[in-house]
Amino acid sequence: MQRAPGTHSPRTGRGAHARRTALGAVGVVLLITGYLTGCSHTADPAPAADKLAKALASGTLSDAQWADEAPPDTAWTEVFDQLDAHPTVSVAKAVRTQNTTAVTFQWDWQLGVPAVTWSYTTSGTLTLVNGHWAARWSPNLLVPSLRPGEHLVVTRTQAPRGRVLGAGGQVLVEPRAVVRIGIDKALLDPDDQEAAARALATALGMDADAYASRVKAAGTKQFVEAIMVRPDDPRYHIHTLAAMDGVALVDDTVPLAPYGDFARPVLGKVDVATAELIDASGGAIVAGDTTGRSGLQRQYDELLRGTPGWDVRAVTSGSDVRRQVFHADPVPGEDLHTTIDQAMQQAAETLLERQEPASAIVAIRPSTGDILAVASGPGSGGFSTATVGQYAPGSTFKIVSALALLRAGYTPDQTVTCPESVTVAGKRFRNVPGYPPSATGSVSFTTAFANSCNTVFVSAADKVTDADLAVAARSLGLDPASGAGFGAFLGSVPDETDATGHAAAMIGQGKVLASPLGMATVMASVAAGTTVTPRIVVDAPPPPSTPTPTVTGPALRPLTNAEVAALRTLMHAVVTDGTAAKVLASVMSDDLLAKTGTAEFDSDGTMVNRTWIVASTGDLAVVAFVEVGDHGATTPGPLLAELLRSFAS
Numbered sequence: 001m002q003r004a005p006g007t008h009s010p011r012t013g014r015g016a017h018a019r020r021t022a023l024g025a026v027g028v029v030l031l032i033t034g035y036l037t038g039c040s041h042t043a044d045p046a047p048a049a050d051k052l053a054k055a056l057a058s059g060t061l062s063d064a065q066w067a068d069e070a071p072p073d074t075a076w077t078e079v080f081d082q083l084d085a086h087p088t089v090s091v092a093k094a095v096r097t098q099n100t101t102a103v104t105f106q107w108d109w110q111l112g113v114p115a116v117t118w119s120y121t122t123s124g125t126l127t128l129v130n131g132h133w134a135a136r137w138s139p140n141l142l143v144p145s146l147r148p149g150e151h152l153v154v155t156r157t158q159a160p161r162g163r164v165l166g167a168g169g170q171v172l173v174e175p176r177a178v179v180r181i182g183i184d185k186a187l188l189d190p191d192d193q194e195a196a197a198r199a200l201a202t203a204l205g206m207d208a209d210a211y212a213s214r215v216k217a218a219g220t221k222q223f224v225e226a227i228m229v230r231p232d233d234p235r236y237h238i239h240t241l242a243a244m245d246g247v248a249l250v251d252d253t254v255p256l257a258p259y260g261d262f263a264r265p266v267l268g269k270v271d272v273a274t275a276e277l278i279d280a281s282g283g284a285i286v287a288g289d290t291t292g293r294s295g296l297q298r299q300y301d302e303l304l305r306g307t308p309g310w311d312v313r314a315v316t317s318g319s320d321v322r323r324q325v326f327h328a329d330p331v332p333g334e335d336l337h338t339t340i341d342q343a344m345q346q347a348a349e350t351l352l353e354r355q356e357p358a359s360a361i362v363a364i365r366p367s368t369g370d371i372l373a374v375a376s377g378p379g380s381g382g383f384s385t386a387t388v389g390q391y392a393p394g395s396t397f398k399i400v401s402a403l404a405l406l407r408a409g410y411t412p413d414q415t416v417t418c419p420e421s422v423t424v425a426g427k428r429f430r431n432v433p434g435y436p437p438s439a440t441g442s443v444s445f446t447t448a449f450a451n452s453c454n455t456v457f458v459s460a461a462d463k464v465t466d467a468d469l470a471v472a473a474r475s476l477g478l479d480p481a482s483g484a485g486f487g488a489f490l491g492s493v494p495d496e497t498d499a500t501g502h503a504a505a506m507i508g509q510g511k512v513l514a515s516p517l518g519m520a521t522v523m524a525s526v527a528a529g530t531t532v533t534p535r536i537v538v539d540a541p542p543p544p545s546t547p548t549p550t551v552t553g554p555a556l557r558p559l560t561n562a563e564v565a566a567l568r569t570l571m572h573a574v575v576t577d578g579t580a581a582k583v584l585a586s587v588m589s590d591d592l593l594a595k596t597g598t599a600e601f602d603s604d605g606t607m608v609n610r611t612w613i614v615a616s617t618g619d620l621a622v623v624a625f626v627e628v629g630d631h632g633a634t635t636p637g638p639l640l641a642e643l644l645r646s647f648a649s
Contacts, residue, residue, distance in 0.1 A: 045101040045126050048133035049091045052124065053105055056141060057089035067127045067134035079142050082154040083109065092121060099128040105141070111310045111328075112156060113284040118312065118326045120144055143314065143325060150314045153322065158289050159306030161255050162333030164267060164296065166340040167372065173267060173297075176256040181241055182225040183215050184248035190220075196246035200226055203241060223248055228271070230260070254290065255297075263345055265384035266374050266486070266536070268295020296336065296486055296536075299543055306333035337538040339370035344647055351639045352377030358627040360386035361639060362520040363647075366528035367619050371484075371536045373643075374517065379627070387488045390513045391627070394599030395452045396612045397508025399522055400493075402449055402570055403563060404464040404472040405457075412446045412569045416460075418453040424503040429458045432598060432631070449570040450578025452596065457506040466502055469493050471554045477521035477532045478514060485537045490518035509599055519614050520623040526571060526593060527616035529564040531556065571595055575615075583637035584615060587644040592617045596632030603628070611635040618649045 048065055055064035059076040092106040102125055109118040124141045126133045139146040164173035181204075183197050197215040201208040204227055211226055218224045229236050242249050255270045257263065273281075273291040284302070285291050292301035309330030313322040341363075348361040352375055359377035364370065376385040383389070402410075418440045421430045431440075431454050439451040448456040470493045473479075478491040491514035497505060504510030514522075517534060524532040571593035575584045580594040594615035600607050611629035613636045615622055622640050629635025 042128065043131055043133060045094060045096055045103075045128075045133045046091075048126055048135070049094050049101070049103045052103070052126075052135050053089045053091050056105060056107075057087055059086065065132065065134045067129050067136050071137045075137075075139075076142065079139070079146065079151050082152060083111075085109065085111075094126075101126040101133065111154075112308050113282060114307050116307065116310055116328045118310070118328070120326075146314060147316070149316050150323075151317070152325070153313050153315045155311040155313075156286065157309035157311070157330050159308055159330035160332040161270070161290065162304040162306065162335045163255070164257075164304075164336045164338060166338055166342050166345075167370070168341075169337075170342045172262070172338065172340060172342060173255050173257050173270075175253040177231055178228050178252050178254045178256070179231055179238055180223075180225045180228050180250040180252055181236075181238070182223055182227075182248060182250070183246045184223045185215065185218060185246070186221040186223075187248065188246040192245065196244070197224070200241070200244060200247055203244065204236075223250065225250075228252075228254065230256070233260070258342065258346070261349060261378075263340060263349075263374060264295070265376050265380070265382060266295055266340075266387060268297035268299075269293040270297050296338070299486060300336050300537070300540060302543060303540060304333040304336055307331040336540060338536050339365075339368075339372060339538060340374065340536065341372040344373040344643070345375060347646055348373040348375035348643060349377075351375075351642055355379055355626055355639075357629070358383070358385045358389065359636070360389065360516040360625045361622065361643060362386050362516045363620060363622045363643065364520045364524040364532070364534055365619050366524040366532060366616065366621050369521075369524065369532045369534045370538075371517070371534050372620075374536070385516065385625070385627070387486075387515060387517045389515050389625075390489060390492075391515070391610050391625070392510075392512060392599035392601065393491070393508040393514040393519055394597030394610060394612055395454070395508055395632070396519050396522070396595050396597035396614050396623075397512055397514065398449060398452065398457055398506075398597075399526065399567065399571070399595055399614075400469060400473045400476055400478065401457050401460075401464075401506045401508075403475060403559075403567060404468045405445075405460055406563055406566050407468070407472065408463045410445055410460075410463075412444065412566050414445045415442055416445050416448050416453075416456045417441065418443055418448050418451075418456050419459075420455070422455045422458050424458060424461065425499040427500045427503070429454055429503060429507070431455060446570055446573045447577070450573035450576075452579050454507050458503045461499075461503045461506050464506075466493070466495050466497055466505070467554060469505055470495055471557050473522075474554060475531055475557050475559055476525040477534070478518050479533075483533045484517070485535055485540075485542065488517055488534075489515050490521055490534075491515065508597060516623045516625045519612065519625075520621055523593070523595075523614040523616050523623060524621035525559070526564065526567050527619075527621050529561070530559055568593055579631075579633050580613065580615070580637065583613075583633045583641055584644070587617065587641055587648060589617050589648075596637065598629075598631050613637045613640050615640055615644065617644060620644070620648055 052064040055061050061071050061073050061076055088108045090106050093104040095102045105122050107120050122141050125136045166172045194212050197212040198208040201211040215224045241247055271293050273285045273289045278285050292298035310328045312326040313324050315322050352359050355377045356379050358380040361375045363373040374386045421428055439447050473493045480492050482488045482490045494511040501510045505512045521532055521534050574580045574594045575592050579596040597612035598609040608628050611626050611632045613624050613632040624636035624640040626635045
């Protein structure tokens with residue numbers, strides 16, 4: 001349990017307190033009973049009772065009328081110092097008997113954020129002195145049965161954090177054991193602390209200067225954490241580290257996924273709150289709290305963190321006796337339900353382990369839009385390549401271009417011409433090296449699509465507009481306003497380009513951008529036969545801080561059955577006679593659809609390829625992406641094929 005720091009203020013209640021104090025204390029309910037004959041013409045005790053209620057609420061006791069010497073305002077602050085807030089106090093009842101009036105005051109405190117209400121009543125006495133009503137001081141006016149010299153000690157207990165669940169209720173994130181490793185300054189002479197900090201940082205591969213500075217700035221007896229690890233993490237020899245001068249180990253539990261890198265860029269991190277998060281929380285987070293620091297853990301922190309518990313006790317200075325006057329148990333946070341499939345996520349991350357460049361695998365269930373796997377490889381350096389990476393999608397975007405051309409009158413069996421190259425506004429476009437000669441010349445649109453003929457799509461650029469491409473992209477779920485329920489980028493298609501830019505857009509280059517999640521959504525939309533909106537969170541309202549996506553661009557044009565059938569014909573030919581025939585032969589099925597893609601970009605003066613492949617079978621759509629590779633079929637293709645072999649039904 002944590003003791004609430006004296007500087008903590010439950011801020012959500014403060015404005016409400018002030019308003020209710022002003023209104024509640026004025027709105028006095030005064031019941032005068034037991035009048036004796038002739039007393040009805042004496043002063044009314046109601047204004048004095050009301051004035052006393054206001055003074056009790058504000059803490060300025062000197063504002064009330066007192067029969068004896070007024071108590072100092074410090075009598076209030078010494079009792080309530082740790083609450084650091086003001087209550088609502090109103091007159092609940094007043095019973096007059098000749099020259100005295102017994103008054104009952106209703107107190108309501110709002111503790112913390114979200115607010116926990118502590119309500120109680122106290123009793124006081126008004127005495128008629130020289131025709132005016134005045135109060136008699138007693139500590140009982142502040143808290144029932146409060147004794148002289150007692151003050152309140154307030155303890156706040158953070159609620160147990162909700163878990164993160166995956167598909168089928170699998171537990172993805174729950175409290176797991178950790179060890180915090182750091183320098184305990186109390187174990188060292190001051191002259192030895194910097195050397196010890198540098199030695200530990202060096203052993204951990206950390207920035208020695210930065211850690212030594214943190215140790216130096218900390219309190220004289222403080223433990224300064226360097227790293228938090230799992231007890232069984234093979235990368236750290238915990239007992240060897242513990243033997244170093246000044247190093248201490250602190251056992252703890254923290255909400256964690258099954259292993260350290262499991263969907264970490266998306267799920268996020270939970271750790272001790274930073275000063276910035278505390279300041280921005282409006283009192284909901286205090287020093288020492290464990291809170292979401294990134295990803296879904298941060299976005300849904302309010303749902304996951306629950307409501308703190310409170311314990312208020314009356315204590316006499318110098319005494320160990322603590323008399324409880326209020327207690328509220330913490331309310332555990334709610335579980336966050338996600339669509340991530342633990343086995344598929346782990347398999348995807350394992351497949352990416354040996355990829356040095358940034359890479360990603362995303363899997364979606366087309367029938368629901370559920371994101372089953374959202375993996376970014378180690379080459380991404382902790383960045384969520386899968387969900388927010390922005391890359392030219394290359395020939396995988398020909399799915400979108402093909403839809404635009406189908407809407408312009410093209411058919412799968414239409415004859416088109418696939419030359420070796422074509423020039424648009426002075427820029428020459430070619431097919432990829434190794435393009436099969438058998439698929440050049442006069443061929444069907446299906447053959448051109450299956451073999452990914454660039455020149456067919458570039459030559460057809462004048463048949464569709466930039467707006468047509470944008471509409472087709474949105475029909476297939478490639479929407480700037482993703483609606484995915486978390487921080488994701490799906491894609492963007494320029495609404496106005498020059499002739500060269502438009503030609504490049506037809507083959508997924510130029511200014512066209514997409515994330516792996518975006519292209520997985522395109523694949524899922526073809527498989528589902530309708531526009532798919534991906535989702536990763538189930539049955540949870542969007543956090544209050546999450547802005548509603550602003551929908552810009554063209555209105556959604558739904559896919560028709562004929563369009564879907566034509567796209568499936570084109571994409572099935574990719575695996576029977578086209579670029580993915582070899583790599584996906586082991587998972588061939590009647591409903592297997594695919595498209596490969598490469599997108600050239602300049603890397604320090606050398607042209608290299610971003611490589612893509614998308615595929616679907618049954619109720620599973622998958623994309624695999626490697627930022628630098630050979631071709632879509634040869635670099636990410638085997639990764640996608642392996643995932644389909646393991647999980648396609």
